[in-house]
Amino acid sequence: MIERVEAARKAGDSVGGVVRAVARNVPAGWGSPVFDKLEADLAKAMMSIPAVKGVENGSGFAGTRMTGSEHNDLFYKRPDGTIGTRTNRSGGVQGGISNGEPVTLRIAFKPTATIMQAQETVDRDGNIVTLEPKGRHDPCVLPRAVPIVEAMFALTLADHFLRHRALR
Secondary structure, three states: HHHHHHHHOOOOOOOOOEEEEEEEOHHHHHOOOOOOHHHHHHHHHHOOOOOOOEEEOOOHHHHHOHHHHHHHEEEEEEEOOOOEEEEOOOOOEEOOOEEEOOOOEEEOOOOOOOOOOEEEEEEOOOOOOEEEOOOOOOOOOOOHHHHHHHHHHHHHHHHHHHHHHHHH
């Protein structure tokens, strides 16, 4: 990763990437099956971060290449008596509600738009102009994005904790 970012910087270009985020010990029962689905609120929070272009929960797009029998997270009783799933392909959320497994997300960040290469575009009147940025610009936002992803994840889970507590 470091080599790729450094190569983009030297070329006056930028690159994107993916942040993987995991929340462990999220209790079962947070979320709702329709309007306040946990994964929908997490996706909305992540999509609110600048440069985010995609959010994946659990197996995400890879799950489309599986059959239901391969993908299903069936519950079982562990030797310690707790209930869990063997695979967690659902990323800790089933039917919009946390299931007690780790909640997993992958967040896609686009390359930064401001690059140190001249780019031809048009102004609001349609006249051809050249963008030539000056100053310092990040060739990749990923290193700065990690704590933002963590904060948005935590805020969304805290919101669902309070909603869940209010229902009792």
